[in-house]
Amino acid sequence: MKIRRREFLKSAALAGPAALIASRAVYSQAADSRIDVLINEPIGTVNSNLYSHFVEHLGGVVYDGIWVGEKSKIPNIGGIRKSLVDALAKLKPGVIRYPGGCFADQYDWRDGVGPREKRPTRVNFWADTGYKAPESYKQLDSGPQKYEPNWFGTDEFLKLCRLTGAQPYLAANLRSLGVSEFMQWLDYCNAKPGLTTWSSKRAANG
Template identity: 40%
Template sequence: MLTSVIEANQPQERIRREIYGHFAEHLGRCIYGGFHVGEQSVIRHEQGLRLELIEALRRIRIPVLRWPGGCFADEYHWKDGIGPLTLRKKMVNTHWGGDVEDNSFGTHEFLHLCETLDCAPYISGNVGSGTVSEMQEWVEYITSDAVTPMTELRRKNGREKAWKLPFFGVGNESWGCGGNMRADYYADLYRHYQTYVRRYGPERIS
């Protein structure tokens, strides 16, 4: 007969809370009509964020929120989602119903959402249809406090101080909607892209 002894007073390992993160994609009503109702909405909101949802997520204390996808991440071009709303480029969301995406929920709105929820942001970079330069500039725009064209652009768009960005993904589902890539091809791309996803601030990017 075998006997198992559980020594509850002698913990061995600690499970990181970040594995219980959440996910936000431009799919259905997850973003528009979900997190983001816009500043003109009659729904109770704070800077366009649906307060009912914010309050619910605060109660469960989500540790991480990932955005912009999902499949949408590999067709998302971040510069289309910054600056004045009326000047943001529209696009067709080819993965999810062919809806017209107006980019009114972009980098600033997402990072403001994470600050409001007191959770860590996780951004998925565009490998499928993007470029190394585009990804590198996005990380610089978010995390650098140096005087560069990207940080000047961020300040012009209303954010003086860099954000913390602990998590950054190099593509999404690259075997399928992220480009139908073979494993060895994606591995080479990953090595290439991750070289330029540099830490611009004091915080490490995972």
């Protein structure tokens, strides 16, 4: 279809004002629109696992932090610092992860179960050796931050979780141990007493 130049200019001249009027009408409608924000109306539930915490054997996190010992003058619940338990319980953590982090790569969970006086002491390769140990730990060279005494292990960690209402999150050591050792750890924690060797040991450990 051919259109002459004069006809094109005439059509364009008529279309311009019409487009302007239409755009003003749209703008007028937009100006009359509104957005209502309902601040008191719930829109969903936040997963409690988002509010979780992390425990690792580094610096003073465990020793002199969480674990003060049953004979400590510091108020404690079975050796676990009471003020920390009270504070964590108020936060209602979804899960607590243990024992790391980097520390998990060297951790053998079997070192941290059974009578504490029989638990082995290991070198903590991830330790902050500049940390000054409190007086009660000076019998250990450089303190428990460098030489891990395993006073706080699986049983103590699970107790911390029960006291604070959190679910335990176990970080597997797949760097220096294997899958079978992790399965034994799950066995120790979850199997009914008397059904397996590890669950029987857990029962014996209280």
